[in-house]
Amino acid sequence: MKNEIMIIDEKTIEDKIYVVRGKQVMIDSDLAAIYGYETKDFNRQVRNNIERFDDDFMFQLTDDEVNELSRCKKFTTMQTKGIKGGRVYNPYVFTEQGVYMLMTVLRGELAIKQSKALIRVFKKMKDYIIETNKLTGYNNVIDLALQTKENTDDIKIIKKELNTIHKFLDIGYDKEIIILNGQQVEANLAYKRIYSLAKESIYIVDDYISLKTLVLLKDIDKKVKITIFSDNVSKKLHAIEYNDFVNEYDYLNISFKSTNNKFHDRYIIIDYGKSNEKIFHCGSSSKDSGKKITTIMEINDKKLYFEPIDDLFKNDELILT
Numbered sequence: 168m169k170n171e172i173m174i175i176d177e178k179t180i181e182d183k184i185y186v187v188r189g190k191q192v193m194i195d196s197d198l199a200a201i202y203g204y205e206t207k208d209f210n211r212q213v214r215n216n217i218e219r220f221d222d223d224f225m226f227q228l229t230d231d232e233v234n235e236l237s238r239c240k241k242f243t244t245m246q247t248k249g250i251k252g253g254r255v256y257n258p259y260v261f262t263e264q265g266v267y268m269l270m271t272v273l274r275g276e277l278a279i280k281q282s283k284a285l286i287r288v289f290k291k292m293k294d295y296i297i298e299t300n301k302l303t304g305y306n307n308v309i310d311l312a313l314q315t316k317e318n319t320d321d322i323k324i325i326k327k328e329l330n331t332i333h334k335f336l337d338i339g340y341d342k343e344i345i346i347l348n349g350q351q352v353e354a355n356l357a358y359k360r361i362y363s364l365a366k367e368s369i370y371i372v373d374d375y376i377s378l379k380t381l382v383l384l385k386d387i388d389k390k391v392k393i394t395i396f397s398d399n400v401s402k403k404l405h406a407i408e409y410n411d412f413v414n415e416y417d418y419l420n421i422s423f424k425s426t427n428n429k430f431h432d433r434y435i436i437i438d439y440g441k442s443n444e445k446i447f448h449c450g451s452s453s454k455d456s457g458k459k460i461t462t463i464m465e466i467n468d469k470k471l472y473f474e475p476i477d478d479l480f481k482n483d484e485l486i487l488t
Contacts, residue, residue, distance in 0.1 A: 180285070185239070185260070187232055190223075192260035202273050202281055209273075210259065215462070216272045216343075224265035228257045344463040351457030358383045358453045361435055361463070364445060365391045370436035372396045372479070374426055375452040377403040381412050381421070383453055389418040396426050396479050399487065403454070406487040423485035429475075436476060446472055 183197040199209035213220060228236070261269070270282040346354045362369055362384060369391055373380065376397045381404075384393055397404075413419065433449040446469050450461035466472065 185236060187228065187236070187260060188226075190262050192262055193266060195259040195261070198261060198266070198269065201285075202269075202278060204273075212272055213259075213269075219268050219271065220261075220265055223262060224268055225259055225261050227259050230257065233257055343465070346457055346461050346463070348459045349457065354453075354457030354461075355383060357463060358435075358456065359386065361437070361445075361447055362387055364443070365437045366443065367438050367441060368392045368394070368436075370394050370396065370434075370439055370476070370479075371453075372426060372430050372432075372434040372436070373449075373452050374398045374400045374428075374430065374433075375403065375454065377454040378408045378412065379454040380404065380452070381409070384419065384421070385416050387419065389420070391420070393419065393421045394424060395421065395485075396424050396430070396482070397485060398426050398428055399485060402488065404487060409487050423487065424479060425482045425485045426479065427482050429478075434472075436472075439476065444469065 179201075180193075183193050183201075184191050185194070186192070195210055195213075196206045199206045202209065204212070213225070266285055267282075270278070273282070344357050346357060363386075365387065367390070369384070369387065371380070371394070373395070374397050376395060376399055380395070387393065413421065433452055435447040435449060437443070437445040437447075446466040448464050448466055449456070450463065451459065
């Protein structure tokens with residue numbers, strides 16, 4: 168659920184910046200309001216991408232730090248743990264680098280506009296810091312210069328990630344897709360977009376398959392070899408359904424192998440071993456996607472998955488009944 172959106176300007180940001188542990192930080196609830204989120208929803212998005220937020224990007228305030236900040240007039244009771252109307256846990260705060268990293272987590276047109284506005288304001292704030300020294304936690308100009316260079320490097324990385332995001336959007340899919348309950352059409356389109364990336368092969372690892380699993384593959388290029396690794400739990404896909412399907416779509420090259428009850432999660436592997444190889448982790452089976460909230464994410468460190476994927480090919484053929 169989203170809140171009313173704040174107008175980002177220099178005064179707004181200045182009022183929302185604190186100095187904690189010698190760093191300029193913004194509090195999760197303030198950032199949530201800026202981006203139009205409830206705080207719990209905002210933090211959930213961050214938790215889902217926690218590998219991007221190192222300790223120098225984000226950290227949780229201690230009780231002493233909360234008490235210290237609570238003396239500040241602009242620190243609201245809703246940010247304070249343990250009082251009526253307050254929070255049940257201490258706030259998280261984001262450094263300037265962490266604020267930039269949010270650009271790669273909070274997607275959509277609004278998020279991009281707000282992030283760009285934040286960057287512009289932070290740049291102006293650097294000039295403000297130099298002139299007034301009111302918000303700085305640095306001891307001298309050298310420290311500030313070093314930090315400014317670090318932030319510049321971080322911005323370059325974030326811009327590169329944003330370009331990558333736009334690239335993904337241009338070709339019709341994103342590295343992370345959230346599908347809400349009831350969005351079965353959106354779910355189907357998401358899977359079909361991922362499958363359309365394949366040039367040579369598609370491997371589907373999913374113990375829960377059905378006729379719908381096959382239907383989502385019907386528009387795949389006939390040159391693409393499809394292998395479904397599954398134990399066909401609950402016997403949802405029957406031999407008679409499969410035979411009817413391949414009789415109608417006889418150009419498809421589909422084979423089945425067992426997972427030997429070794430996989431809990433579901434995966435899609437596109438063009439395994441090729442230069443355009445991609446591996447996706449799917450929160451739900453394609454046959455059920457859209458019935459409940461789920462996420463599809465592209466895996467960055469693919470090497471971790473090579474061994475279990477290679478082992479799949481040693482398994483026996485899955486026989487449909």
